[in-house]
Amino acid sequence: MTEIPFWRRISLRDMTLEQWESLCDGCGKCCLHKLEDPDDGELAFTNIACRLLDTETGHCKDYVHRTLKIADCIELTPNGLMTIQWLPTTCAYRLVYDGRDLPDWHPLKTGESESVHRAGQSIRGRVVAEKDAGELEDHIVTWPE
Numbered sequence: 001m002t003e004i005p006f007w008r009r010i011s012l013r014d015m016t017l018e019q020w021e022s023l024c025d026g027c028g029k030c031c032l033h034k035l036e037d038p039d040d041g042e043l044a045f046t047n048i049a050c051r052l053l054d055t056e057t058g059h060c061k062d063y064v065h066r067t068l069k070i071a072d073c074i075e076l077t078p079n080g081l082m083t084i085q086w087l088p089t090t091c092a093y094r095l096v097y098d099g100r101d102l103p104d105w106h107p108l109k110t111g112e113s114e115s116v117h118r119a120g121q122s123i124r125g126r127v128v129a130e131k132d133a134g135e136l137e138d139h140i141v142t143w144p145e
Helices: 017-022 063-069 092-097
Strands: 032-036 043-049
Touching: none
Parallel strands: none
Antiparallel strands: 032 043
């Protein structure tokens, strides 16, 4: 009998820190700058990476201190997932919160951190550095969703 993976049997609130952190697939999509329309609140992703995002690995270069260094960086928590509307549809935290399984390319399923990149689900090769970006409006993209 195959054991049910932890993300299917343990609630987000009951996960250990190690389990919680392992849900991140390293896509980096959540670390892209987003724009919010002031009239209707609609969000648009850009291809501009946060200055702390390692564009090769999809992980933060200073994860421990990110919220101190980036004023609008949001720390994901089980409680916060209810209010965050901008997580990509492929985000493991969002999927698990919604009671869905992880995609087949997720590193927890493949055992390989590169699987997210091979599946074309990451920011690798698709982003612009903040310092080189210019106007955010010129960088709106649809691929994070």
